Amino acid sequence: MTAQNKKYLIIGQGISGTMLSWFFYQKNISFKVLDQYKKNAPSRIAAGLINPVTGRRYVTVWKDDILLPFAKKTYQEIEAFLQKKIYTPYQILDCFPNPFMKEGFDKRVQEENKYLAAFNETELPVHAPFGIGAIHHSATINLNELINSWQAFLKEK
Incomplete structure (x- = not known):
């Protein structure tokens, strides 16, 4: 029996369970997700930040x-499939707390x-005595929207 014919049980629908079930769905692999909702679960309170450094x-x-x-x-x-806003590109601005952090940042630049x-x-109207650095190609993931919307889709399926 191949993996395509097996039924998989995914325990927990946080970030990992959501993504694993998404990829299973894309590959037409049979699965079921079991999740106990907890409003303070790590995936529900995580910032969802993608930072390249x-x-x-x-x-x-x-x-x-x-x-x-x-x-x-x-x-x-996933955003297009669910028709929900999930991925938002951002530029992170890093206010340096001391001159050493600024030196390190400038060295990398x-x-x-x-x-x-x-x-x-x-x-910006910000007091930043040691300066500010920009981090490009960053993004946020609206994890609550992602998890809730995917969960709703799976319940209808």
Whole structure:
């Protein structure tokens, strides 16, 4: 018996359960999702932020050239399928808490990090004595909309 003929049980419909069931649905693999709703579940309170850099040293995330386009494409496909706004591209503005963070950011910009850029803080009414940096190719995922809409679709199916 192949995997295509098996019925899979997915326990929990947080981010992982939602995405796994989405990919199963796309491949026409039989599955069932069991979930106990909890309003404070991690997937329901998570920020849903996609950020291409990480840490105090502004290191580019692992496999960024593969994972970021894949995430964008996948979330936009789900968005179109459900006809709900889920994926929103953003520019993150990072207010540096000290001069060392600004130095680290500026160093990465000089290394031609494709996601980082200087930002003119005079454009915002924000007090940022150590400056602001811009992080491009970021996004947010409306996780509650994603989870609730996908769950509603599965119940109708």
